[in-house]
């Protein structure tokens with residue numbers, strides 16, 4: 217199995233060195249581990265969420281320096297906020313050290329909606345509009361064609377605030393577009409550690425993804441070494457139940473298939 221979403225201490229809200237994460241991946245008998253730490257945000261948004269612009273190169277060379285030292289394939293990626301910010305050099309989209317780019321939406325018009333410090337904002341807004349705004353950004357993100365993988369597809373449910381209307385008309389066009397472009401959507405187990413206690417995306421969305429030929433990857437979103445491969449058994453059951461028989465891997469931004 218593979219884990220394509222793990223962080224490092226550089227983002228200031230995760231612990232452990234890359235070596236610690238790799239050691240845990242070996243214990244969990246993974247055959248690939250992919251780092252996708254938070255690409256730098258501008259200072260006013262950073263709030264201990266991402267690495268600093270000067271650390272981008274440190275991150276890449278740190279991983280380049282150790283990737284061949286372990287009996288496991290080590291992939292180098294980034295988790296990049298969409299829309300893009302000038303603090304992340306777009307050259308990295310064309311850098312042949314990079315295996316994949318995860319696109320994620322953590323902000324709705326400047327509100328860090330998945331940050332525990334700003335949860336109260338959910339009580340001040342129309343929850344259905346929050347979901348619509350979120351999915352509009354995710355649509356644009358997939359449509360940009362910049363990313364190999366879409367991170368935690370329904371992250372807006374993290375704290376358990378649920379839309380009260382059916383959002384299929386917002387979700388289906390994104391899923392169809394991802395299928396057409398072969399943009400993968402990750403199955404992210406970190407939701408199981410959050411108040412929502414559910415994998416991202418929900419089973420209903422995973423079924424829609426399978427019906428529309430959307431490739432998937434698997435990620436724990438580990439922010440500590442012991443979270444590598446977190447609850448992957450549950451994730452496997454879910455994706456197999458939805459019909460998936462393979463997942464996607466990436467090397468230098470080329471997709472390949474891994475049979476489950």
Ligand SMILES: [Zn+2]
Nearest residue numbers: 223229254439
């Ligand atoms: Zn994080």
Ligand SMILES: [Zn+2]
Nearest residue numbers: 295320367368
């Ligand atoms: Zn994220």
